[in-house]
Amino acid sequence: MKEVLIATNNAHKVEEIRTALNFEGWTFTTLAEAGVTSDPAEDADSFEGNARIKARAARAAARESLGRFVAVLADDSGLEVDALDGAPGVFSARYAGSDGDDAANNAKLLAELAAVPDAECTARFVCTLVFIDEDGTESVARGTIEGSIGREPRGSEGFGYDPLFLPDEYGGMRALAEVSQAEKNGISHRGNALRVLKKALSQSVDER
Known part of the structure; x- marks a missing residue:
């Protein structure tokens, strides 16, 4: 058995990670x-x-709380809009000043792009x-998904900028908010990053 501590309590991320890294004997636990x-x-x-900050902090906290080192996985993700010189970027979750709103x-984002032609609203997660x-x-591991920003929110699936990302x-x-979670997993930035990570980890898993 291998215990992996996921440095998040976001249910969307946790389910996607558990599905993607389905190595035999691996179990995944959130911080909570x-x-x-x-x-x-x-x-x-x-x-x-x-x-890396989140992963190392979770590793240290787990060592203190559990009395042992466990494997840790953390992610950071966001939206890069070309016409905004890559913004919101690392500030994606708090772009409007309030984290997670x-x-x-x-x-x-729509206000910032109001005067930008549709053809120039290219972006990526x-x-x-x-x-x-x-x-x-x-x-x-790094993963991306290319697209553009729409003019109005669409769909009820997903979270964050998904309703605007085409x-x-x-x-x-x-x-992206009009796509089921299962379909999203197959094309998303996190799904792509997880596939890269799984390939990188497969060799060490096979050696054990």
Whole structure:
């Protein structure tokens, strides 16, 4: 058995991670489920930097709370809009100033792009994962999904900027929030990053 502590309590992320990293004998536990408290300042200037901060903080907190090292997985993700020079980027969750206020973040994004032609509203979701094994070995994986920003929210699936993001896979005709979770897992930035991570980890798993 291998216990992996996921440095999040976001149910959407947890389910996607559990489905993707389906190695035999692996179990996944959230911070809350493990009774571990970890809420470090995410003050890096990159997704990888923030993911590493979260992973290392969770590893240290788990060592203190559980009395042992466990494998830890953390992610940081966000939206990069080309016409805004990559913003909101690492500030995606707090773009409008209040952390996690999806409606306010989406409203600000639409306002910022109001004068930008549709053809120039290209964007991508980015996800970077940092996995730290029990022995301290770090693995990093990055995934993206290309698309553009629509002019109004559409759909009720997903969260964050999903109602505004139009993936290239659908020719700009469907918002990510109009796609089922199962279908989203197959094309999403986090899903792509998880597939990269699984491939990187497969060799060490096979060797055990």
